[in-house]
Amino acid sequence: MKIRIIGSVAAGTSVAAKARRNNEEADIRIYDRDYDISYSVCGIPYFIGEEVEDLETLNPRDAAFFKKRYNVSIQTRHEVVSINHASKTLTIKNLITGETMTDTYDVLVFATGATPLTPVMEGTELEHVFHVRTIQHAGAIDTFIESRKPKTATIIGAGYIGLEMAEQLTQLGVEVNLIQRSNQVMKHLDKDIADQIADTLQAHGVKLLLEQEAVRITKSEVVTSKGESIASDIVFLAVGVKPNTALAESIGVKIGETGAIAVNEKMQTNLPDVYAVGDVAESFSVLTGKPIYRPLGSTANKMGRIAGDVITGGTSAHRGILGTGIVRVFELAIGQTGMNEREALSYGYDIETLHNIKPARAPYLGGKELTIKAIADRATGRLLGVQAIGEEGVDKRIDVFVTAMTFGAKAEDLFHLDLAYAPPFSTTKDPVMYTGMALDNAIKKQNKLLTPKQLQERLEKGEQFQIIDTRAKTQYDTSHVSSAVNIPLAELREKAKELDPTKPTLCYCNSGVTGNAAQNVLRNMGFEDVYNLSGGNKNYQKYRK
Structure with a gap:
C-alpha cells in the first residue's frame, strides 16, 4: 500500500508513525514544502522570550530520525503542486532545484495545516513585521531581536499567540502595545473573564487598544483606525489562521461550514481513499455534534493517529472535542x-x-x-x-x-x-x-443565582430588588452593590421582619457562601423570590470596573 501524506508537522507525522506501527510493509512517504518537520508551534513564543534556550528543542526530530525509526521517507522543500485523483498521481516540485517529479498513491492524506492570516493593509511586507507560526519565523524573529534590540513592539491580535507574545516580550524589557478590534481579549471567553486578563496585562505595562484595528504599518509606527500612531520597532501579526484547503479543493474534496475540510469520525473526506487531519480539517463538538474548528497541536496529533490506524485496518474513530484551551498570561x-x-x-x-x-x-x-x-x-x-x-x-x-x-x-x-x-x-x-x-x-430552583450582568440588566429594566449585603459593616463600607442595605448574617433572622417577603430579594457576601446561607434563611422564612449574587461582591466589583 502506497500511503502519501502532504504535510509533516504534528498531524502528518502522527499518521505515518501509527500506520507504520500497524503495517511494516506499507510504502509511506511524506511531502512538505517547509524546511522543518514535527515541531512545536506553541513553544515559539517561549523561545523568543528566552524561556526556551535552544530552538532545536522545539524541533527535535528530522527526516533522518523518521527514516531510521519508522522507515518513513520525508521529503522537505518538496511541494505537491497538483493531484490527479482519477489516476492517483501527484506532481511534486523540488523547491531547491526547481525540478518536478511524479508519484502515485493508494491512499492520500492532507495534513497541510493552516496559514497565519495577514491583515489587508499597507506595510505587512516590511522587514520588521512577523508572523509567529514556523521554525523559520522563530529564527528570523530571534535574529532581528538580537541584532536590532527593539524597544517597542506592537502585536495585532489578542488571542493565544498575541497574549503569549505580549507576556514574553514584556519580560524581555520591550514596551508592548496590543491591538484588538473587538471589545475584549480572547474572544472565545466571556467578557467578564476576559476583562480580568486585560487588567493583568495593563498591570504589567502592556498598552491595550481595544475596539481598534491596525490600518497601516510604517518603518517606525503602526497607525490605528482611530488615528493613533504607535511607535513600533517590531510588529507581530497574530490575527488567526486559515486552513490550507486549496490543494484539496482542486480535486473536489468537500469543505465544511467552518472553512476547513469536512471529515467523518474516521478522518475520511468525501472522496474515496482521501483523508484529512490536523489544522486543515474540521472536528466536531462533543456537546452538539456540530462541526467546529480548533487548530491545536493536541487535536492534530489525535486526528493523525486515528487516520493512521484506520488506513491500516484499525477501528479507531474520532470522538469529538470540547475546544479546550489554556494560556498563561504573567x-x-x-x-x-x-x-x-x-x-x-x-x-x-x-x-x-x-x-x-x-x-x-x-x-x-x-x-x-x-x-x-x-x-x-x-x-x-x-x-x-x-x-x-x-x-x-x-x-x-x-x-x-x-x-x-x-x-x-x-x-x-x-x-x-x-x-x-x-x-x-x-x-x-x-x-x-x-x-x-x-x-x-x-x-433545581432551591438556590437561584443572578450574575452581575443579569442583575444589572434587570435593574435597567426598572425591576425593584431588596438587596442585602450580609457582610460585616467594615466590608460593606469598603465597597458594595449599589442600593444594597447592610444586614450581617447574624442579624438577618431578626431584621428580616422589616423586609417584604413578596418582593424579589438578592443576598450577597464576598464570594457567595454566606450569601447562599442568607438565601436559605429567607427562603425558610417564607420569602418567595430570593437570589444569591453569583460570585458575590468580588465578582460584582470586577464586572462593574
Whole structure:
C-alpha cells in the first residue's frame, strides 16, 4: 500500500508513525514544502522570550530520525503542486532545484495545516513585521531581536499567540502595545473573564487598544483606525489562521461550514481513499455534534493517529472535542472548555451560570483564589462549559471538568467526585465539587443565582430588588452593590421582619457562601423570590470596573 501524506508537522507525522506501527510493509512517504518537520508551534513564543534556550528543542526530530525509526521517507522543500485523483498521481516540485517529479498513491492524506492570516493593509511586507507560526519565523524573529534590540513592539491580535507574545516580550524589557478590534481579549471567553486578563496585562505595562484595528504599518509606527500612531520597532501579526484547503479543493474534496475540510469520525473526506487531519480539517463538538474548528497541536496529533490506524485496518474513530484551551498570561492561568454563555444561548439552551471564587488549596498554606465560571443546561443539568482563571490550580480543575463533560456529566455529578485531597493540593470541598453542588442547587430552583450582568440588566429594566449585603459593616463600607442595605448574617433572622417577603430579594457576601446561607434563611422564612449574587461582591466589583 502506497500511503502519501502532504504535510509533516504534528498531524502528518502522527499518521505515518501509527500506520507504520500497524503495517511494516506499507510504502509511506511524506511531502512538505517547509524546511522543518514535527515541531512545536506553541513553544515559539517561549523561545523568543528566552524561556526556551535552544530552538532545536522545539524541533527535535528530522527526516533522518523518521527514516531510521519508522522507515518513513520525508521529503522537505518538496511541494505537491497538483493531484490527479482519477489516476492517483501527484506532481511534486523540488523547491531547491526547481525540478518536478511524479508519484502515485493508494491512499492520500492532507495534513497541510493552516496559514497565519495577514491583515489587508499597507506595510505587512516590511522587514520588521512577523508572523509567529514556523521554525523559520522563530529564527528570523530571534535574529532581528538580537541584532536590532527593539524597544517597542506592537502585536495585532489578542488571542493565544498575541497574549503569549505580549507576556514574553514584556519580560524581555520591550514596551508592548496590543491591538484588538473587538471589545475584549480572547474572544472565545466571556467578557467578564476576559476583562480580568486585560487588567493583568495593563498591570504589567502592556498598552491595550481595544475596539481598534491596525490600518497601516510604517518603518517606525503602526497607525490605528482611530488615528493613533504607535511607535513600533517590531510588529507581530497574530490575527488567526486559515486552513490550507486549496490543494484539496482542486480535486473536489468537500469543505465544511467552518472553512476547513469536512471529515467523518474516521478522518475520511468525501472522496474515496482521501483523508484529512490536523489544522486543515474540521472536528466536531462533543456537546452538539456540530462541526467546529480548533487548530491545536493536541487535536492534530489525535486526528493523525486515528487516520493512521484506520488506513491500516484499525477501528479507531474520532470522538469529538470540547475546544479546550489554556494560556498563561504573567501570573495568571486561564483555561476554558466547552461553550461560553453566548454560544450556549445561541444554541437555544436555557442556562444557569455560576461564578465560584474559591482558594485552589488550603489558605493556611498560601492557597490563592481562582474563579470558576460554569454553565449548565437547566433542562438536563448537563454541564455545557467552564472558564477558570487564577494564579494556581486552573489546569487541574479544567482537566477534571473536561473529563466529566466528555462523559456527559451533570452538575450534580461533580459533587460526588472522589477528588484527591490534602491541604497542599486542594480544600476539603474542592472548587470543582462546590461548583457542581451550587449549580445543581440553582438548577433545581432551591438556590437561584443572578450574575452581575443579569442583575444589572434587570435593574435597567426598572425591576425593584431588596438587596442585602450580609457582610460585616467594615466590608460593606469598603465597597458594595449599589442600593444594597447592610444586614450581617447574624442579624438577618431578626431584621428580616422589616423586609417584604413578596418582593424579589438578592443576598450577597464576598464570594457567595454566606450569601447562599442568607438565601436559605429567607427562603425558610417564607420569602418567595430570593437570589444569591453569583460570585458575590468580588465578582460584582470586577464586572462593574
